[in-house]
Amino acid sequence: MQLIEFGSIMNMAKGKKPVNQSPEKRDGFLPYVDIKAFETNTVDNYTDGVKCLPCEEGDILIVCDGSRSGLVGKAINGYVGSTLAKITADGMTQNYLYYFLQGKYALLNTKKKGTGTPHLNPDLLKKQMLIVPSIPEQKRIVTHIEELFSELDKAVETLRTTKQQLAVYRQAVYSSVYSGIAELKPITDFFEITGGLTKNSKRSELPIKMPYLRVANVYYNRLDLSEIKNIGVTESEVERTLLEKNDLLFVEGNGSKSQIGRVAIWDGSIEQCLHQNHIIKGRPLGNMLPEYALFYLISGGGRNQITDIAKSTSGLYTLSTNKVKNLQIPVCNITKQQQVINEIASRLSICESIEQTVDTALAQADAMRQSILKQAFEGGF
Structure with a gap:
């Protein structure tokens, strides 16, 4: 041959x-x-x-x-x-x-x-x-490839199941911490809730151009700032929509129950950054730690509240500043809030370490698949 x-x-x-x-x-x-x-x-x-x-x-x-x-x-x-x-x-x-x-x-x-x-x-x-090679030899090689792929598939399925279990574990961590705090108070006692900039064609004519956050930049406890766009604004709009470090950011909605109300904390990594109207801002008033509120809002109890107030008569899910103002947060003193944050962070750090290991193994499985094919067609079988 x-x-x-x-x-x-x-x-x-x-x-x-x-x-x-x-x-x-x-x-x-x-x-x-x-x-x-x-x-x-x-x-x-x-x-x-x-x-x-x-x-x-x-x-x-x-x-x-x-x-x-x-x-x-x-x-x-x-x-x-x-x-x-x-x-x-x-x-x-x-x-x-x-x-x-x-x-x-x-x-x-x-x-x-x-x-x-x-x-x-x-x-x-x-x-x-x-x-x-000959047809019989081709069939033998294919059989061997499929045997190896079958073993890889089993390993990948185990890894994906582990990731699902980690997601369940995260929610269990949140629920176990907040379940012991009975008193709830309106979110407006702790955060000023405001809307953002509405996009329109006339904004390109405005002389002030500034970076702004969109829905694509905000996820659950995570920001994706790989693509930041600029928008034309007036001076009065800058004052109203300028972000400050530790602001809560709520995704207003896209109709999806799982994605409505994604919430993260602004990290201040872009100076003079604004936010559009599809991102609702929660400005801390100084009597609640932002991370404490964030962790509750992505917990089971917080998610249930968000989806309940976001559901529309059409079956879609969308938020507004008024709806966000109806959310309630479990109340405790600042010392207890910090203890809650520390406990959650400690337990989630272990979870994240395991998840990184799983993600690495999944990437290695893809590389292994390509390695098997390379070997098969270079005479290695």
Whole structure:
């Protein structure tokens, strides 16, 4: 056996945009197979196949256009989507080809071509070298790959279960600490609740431009400041919406029960930073430690309050400054508040250490998967 260029045996046909398409299955119509269809078996559209490229269950498809170019999947019976291509190779079984292409995803995805929508570079794929053994040997290699992947999958499932258990543990930590504090008082006794800047087209004309926080910057007890945008404001708006270190930040809403009321503390890392109206600000009045309030608001009791007041008649979830003002916080003196913070922080630090170990192991599992494929197609099996 010798190394050959993949292009010498490769056959690739691009999918077509259907002439006739329907979101519902009709007589004579088959699934229009896009990325979602081959990844999850979920079909959003059907077509009668006029001017389309047919595919059968198990055919190998590769993404040709978009951010996921180079991704490989297996088809269901239907017609190939316009951003995909059906790919075969002379002398290679479908599964052998499938795993060969899986091992090239990182290369193909990072070396796409085109300045607008990225595209798969077929020339790069054609130049890949490989060994094409006999069919029995291909089947043996595939079996070995799948055995190793099965063991990896079991390990990954255990790691993911551990992450879920850690999330449950976090809530148990919060609940155990706050459950012994019976008295509740309005959040407005401890924080001044105010709204932010409303975006509009006229803001670009205003002379003062300043950085501001958006929903995309605020998560549960975490800020993502990797992308900060500027906005035009008036002097009076600056005074009203300027953030100060230790301000509470509430996400106003996006309709989702799990994401409504995400809350974090502003760390002051960007000077002269404002916030838009979809972020509600809680300015400390000096009689409650912000972290004490934060930990309660992301605990089970706090989350229940937030979702109860946020639910609308339409079934969606959204907050407002008035709704946030209706929240209540367990009350204790400052000394006790600091003890609560210390206890939670201590117990969560152990949790975070375990989670970092789990995340590292998950990343190593992905690297191991690629290592198995590399070894398989370089004669290591």
